[in-house]
Amino acid sequence: MASTTADALANPLIRLTDLTLGYRRHPAVHHLSGGFREGSLTAVVGPNGAGKSTLLKAIVGALRPLDGRVTLHGLTAADIAYLPQQAGIERDFPIDVLDTVLLGHWRRVGLFRSIGPALTRQAGEALAAVGLSGFKRRPIAALSAGQFQRVLFARLLLQDARLILLDEPFTAIDARTTADLLEVVRRWHGERRTVVAVLHDLEQVRSHFPETLLLAREPVAWDRTADALAPANLARARAMAESWDDKAALCRRSAP
Ligand SMILES: Nc1ncnc2c1ncn2[C@@H]1O[C@H](COP(=O)(O)OP(=O)(O)OP(=O)(O)O)[C@@H](O)[C@H]1O
Numbered sequence: 001m002a003s004t005t006a007d008a009l010a011n012p013l014i015r016l017t018d019l020t021l022g023y024r025r026h027p028a029v030h031h032l033s034g035g036f037r038e039g040s041l042t043a044v045v046g047p048n049g050a051g052k053s054t055l056l057k058a059i060v061g062a063l064r065p066l067d068g069r070v071t072l073h074g075l076t077a078a079d080i081a082y083l084p085q086q087a088g089i090e091r092d093f094p095i096d097v098l099d100t101v102l103l104g105h106w107r108r109v110g111l112f113r114s115i116g117p118a119l120t121r122q123a124g125e126a127l128a129a130v131g132l133s134g135f136k137r138r139p140i141a142a143l144s145a146g147q148f149q150r151v152l153f154a155r156l157l158l159q160d161a162r163l164i165l166l167d168e169p170f171t172a173i174d175a176r177t178t179a180d181l182l183e184v185v186r187r188w189h190g191e192r193r194t195v196v197a198v199l200h201d202l203e204q205v206r207s208h209f210p211e212t213l214l215l216a217r218e219p220v221a222w223d224r225t226a227d228a229l230a231p232a233n234l235a236r237a238r239a240m241a242e243s244w245d246d247k248a249a250l251c252r253r254s255a256p
Contacts, residue, residue: 081161
């Protein structure tokens with residue numbers, strides 16, 4: 001892997017140690033080491049099938065490593081907010097916008113405590129912050145993709161998490177919504193929250209994300225964005241993707 005700022009970190013918020021991840025012992029991410037600094041804003045990019053979503057699932061604890069470790073320093077589950085790919089989110093559930101946003105609270109108030117007026121007001125403020133004042137009682141099934149993504153960002157705002165993981169948050173989202181939600185991400189960064197986002201648009205990454213992990217099942221580079229996305233690294237990631245064999249044997253370097 002190209003030289004990294006990530007490797008050199010003394011006390012990262014999240015440390016990955018020789019991390020190998022996969023499904024039914026077929027690795028999707030091999031031997032990834034490095035760290036996410038507290039307050040960092042990092043894009044995770046790479047070809048389709050590179051293991052980007054898989055990495056987020058492991059950080060959030062939804063996938064157990066085949067080998068190696070994810071170490072979260074001083075973080076509990078309540079400190080982590082995770083936005084999976086839109087495709088994974090049920091949308092014909094009969095629930096309105098406000099209640100969807102209030103779901104962001106359940107970790108703090110507990111599932112069975114009632115939501116008071118203060119929380120409802122905060123949810124309204126979060127909706128206003130993403131440009132959805134006046135949408136509180138709209139059923140989520142009646143929203144456009146962009147409006148729904150704004151609702152999910154309002155929910156993240158309410159979660160008030162120290163670590164925010166976003167999986168392709170702007171895919172299939174209109175330009176205006178993307179710009180508004182990038183502004184929310186910028187604000188989180190200003191508040192020293194740690195943000196990790198899987199993204200495909202390299203221009204967007206260059207413009208808004210100071211650090212980048214370029215992944216092609218194996219780490220290609222993890223560095224300042226301009227360095228990580230150097231043409232030689234991008235070419236190497238593409239070449240690695242062309243040689244993937246999804247029927248390959250189990251990882252030789254993983255524990256038996
Ligand atoms: N639930 C699963 N069961 C089995 N294999 C999976 C599962 N999820 C992902 N994979 C496989 O793991 C590999 C990495 O997938 P992953 O979704 O992490 O890639 P990605 O980089 O996020 O891709 P994309 O950019 O296409 O979303 C792929 O080969 C994929 O087919």
